[in-house]
Amino acid sequence: MTAETSQTLDRGLRVLKLLADTDHGLTVTELAARLGVNRTVVYRLLATLEQHALVRRDLGGRARVGLGVLRLAHQVHPLLREAALPALRSLAEDIGATAHLTLVDGTEALAVAVVEPSWTDYHVAYRTGFRHGLERGAAGRAILAGRGDHPYEPGQSLKEGRPGFVLTHGELEAGASGAAAPVLGVIGIEGSVGVVMLTDSVPERVGPRVVEAALEVADALR
Secondary structure (H helix, E strand, O other): OOOOOOHHHHHHHHHHHHHOOOOOEEEEHHHHHOOOHHHHHHHHHHHHHHHHHOOOOOOOEEEOOOHHHHHHHHHHHHHHHHHHHHHHHHHHHHHEEEEEEEEOOOOOEEEEEOOOOOOOOOOOOOOOOEEEEEHHHHHHHHHHHHHHEEEOOOOOOOOOOOOOEEEEEEOOOOOOEEEEEEEEEOOOOOEEEEEEEEEEOOOOOOOHHHHHHHHHHHHHHH
């Protein structure tokens, strides 16, 4: 049996998705055409979404995603951390290095979950909230590789259908090396799982282990 759904809510969510997919906003007429409804319905949907700050309209009347969406997105991070922590904890303990889940935030990579190993004498201090450009560091480069915008290291793409991994050294912190793999196949999530360690070179087993952890995190987030 098909569950009952709300047509109005469905249309409102479709409005948000349409607006999220455009940089210049959409007019009421454009939204009505894409939704296949009349302009009166769109006006009502936009008025409701505006009351919750999920949509704003500029002086030209074009609707855009509102700042309320950012507040909702911010609340997602604790849920993502909770889902990813078991895989990150296992990775950190297994490798003996600081493990992290990093997500795209605009043009930057943002660490949203970090787990440090419990048994090592020393490890890299890598904190939740740490930001860096996507072009620097293993975490950002792995995200770009997942997009197809940056190659994996030679020979490091694994079995077909599985992500590869990226290695870096000294890009974010002198003397520190990183390994990361993209989190793929999770709708609405663009990120990577990785480790950072104080070493000149990453041990051979670390790359495949990071890929395994990225697959575990992706499964936990689906």
